[in-house]
Amino acid sequence: MNTNKHLPLTETTFYILTALLSPGHGYYVMQRVEELSLGRVRIAAGTMYGAIENLLLQNLIAPVPSPDKRRKLYQTTELGRHVLSSEAERLRYLVSIADRFGL
Amino acid sequence: MRKYHFPFIDLDREEIWINRYIRQGWRLKDVNLFIYEFIPKETHTRLKENEVPPDENAFLVRCDVHKFDTDPDFENYRTMFLDAGWKHISGYKEDNVQYFERISPYASEELFSDTVSKSNRYLRLAKYWSCMLLPQLAVFFASIHLMRSSIWNLFHLRELFYSPGLWELTGLSFWAAFLRETPSAMLFSGLLVLPYILLNSLFVITDAVCAARSYQLYCKKKKA
Numbered sequence: 001m002n003t004n005k006h007l008p009l010t011e012t013t014f015y016i017l018t019a020l021l022s023p024g025h026g027y028y029v030m031q032r033v034e035e036l037s038l039g040r041v042r043i044a045a046g047t048m049y050g051a052i053e054n055l056l057l058q059n060l061i062a063p064v065p066s067p068d069k070r071r072k073l074y075q076t077t078e079l080g081r082h083v084l085s086s087e088a089e090r091l092r093y094l095v096s097i098a099d100r101f102g103l
Numbered sequence: 104m105r106k107y108h109f110p111f112i113d114l115d116r117e118e119i120w121i122n123r124y125i126r127q128g129w130r131l132k133d134v135n136l137f138i139y140e141f142i143p144k145e146t147h148t149r150l151k152e153n154e155v156p157p158d159e160n161a162f163l164v165r166c167d168v169h170k171f172d173t174d175p176d177f178e179n180y181r182t183m184f185l186d187a188g189w190k191h192i193s194g195y196k197e198d199n200v201q202y203f204e205r206i207s208p209y210a211s212e213e214l215f216s217d218t219v220s221k222s223n224r225y226l227r228l229a230k231y232w233s234c235m236l237l238p239q240l241a242v243f244f245a246s247i248h249l250m251r252s253s254i255w256n257l258f259h260l261r262e263l264f265y266s267p268g269l270w271e272l273t274g275l276s277f278w279a280a281f282l283r284e285t286p287s288a289m290l291f292s293g294l295l296v297l298p299y300i301l302l303n304s305l306f307v308i309t310d311a312v313c314a315a316r317s318y319q320l321y322c323k324k325k326k327a
Contacts, residue, residue, distance in 0.1 A: 012217075026179075027186030045187035045203075046167045046214035049180060050223060069175070070182040 003079070003086040006060070015041055016051055016061075017076050017084050023064050025071040026052060055080075104129065104141045112316045114166045114200070114224060115324075121164045130162045134193040134202055163205040164192070165214040168224040170231070171196045189214065199231045218327060225321035232314035239306045246300050263288040 009017070012033075019032035030048050033041055043051070052074060055061045060080035066073040076084070106124065111117035121131055121139065129141035144162065171177040174196065181191040184203055188210025194201035203214065215221035261270065264284045272280055289295060 026183035044211045044213055044216040045184045045189055047216045047220040050220045070178050072179045
């Protein structure tokens with residue numbers, strides 16, 4: 001699976017994909033991202049909706065059946081997972097370089 | 104209270120214009136092309152249980168640009184914004200500009216948290232106007248093609264009056280015959296298409312100007 005064209009991920013995308021490893025609707029993702037980033041990253045509603053549309057187009061997330069008619073549920077796809085782990089690997093390497101130079 | 108304004112393309116300016124009234128104690132109730140209807144904030148009904156008292160930025164209005172193919176998509180969109188503290192005020196499913204008011208003090212003051220997603224609104228607007236423009240442009244060229252014969256008719260108006268000997272008549276009998284023939288002559292000349300073409304060109308120009316302006320704004324705001 002070629003994940004290179006998706007890399008590097010923006011911070012927002014990284015958080016959204018991570019938050020959607022378990023299924024959730026739009027507002028759930030907004031809350032989860034805030035939680036994961038310790039309140040540092042707050043995605044506004046309009047930005048969130050655009051991001052979801054974008055990730056759906058790129059097949060990084062997919063809709064899953066929702067019990068709530070008014071709220072769609074999304075989940076990170078297999079491709080999304082691969083992209084996430086490639087990104088994590090890339091970041092780990094960057095951090096190891098930073099460590100080596102004593103930053 | 105009703106306020107009128109020439110339709111905006113620059114959504115940021117539209118938000119500023121609307122929010123001036125919001126800060127003066129009004130709430131936006133509905134938007135209809137160029138008619139903005141405001142109601143006093145006091146008529147506010149409680150939207151959620153245990154609602155905290157509104158702060159100074161309550162009912163602030165922000166615009167998004169989206170259109171939807173299906174009702175569930177539209178419903179999902181509005182529900183997500185409502186969950187985040189933004190109530191949908193105005194805008195139809197097939198429309199493009201959607202108006203929201205800030206009903207929760209926990210909601211952010213902006214609908215967008217970065218400049219890229221904020222400027223993408225203008226890209227969607229530009230796409231919308233281009234989609235409107237294409238069929239109008241097709242109609243425009245088709246009618247110009249049809250009109251070519253009518254242009255020729257303009258210089259041969261006499262030939263469109265078919266009554267034999269019409270032009271030899273004089274006085275009242277000439278005018279009576281002339282007026283009786285005029286409607287059919289008009290019909291044959293194809294000149295009746297002219298008002299339609301004028302209307303069509305008006306649409307073409309409006310769509311083209313709006314598309315160009317939204318794209319220009321997109322490029323400008325993306326860099327800001």
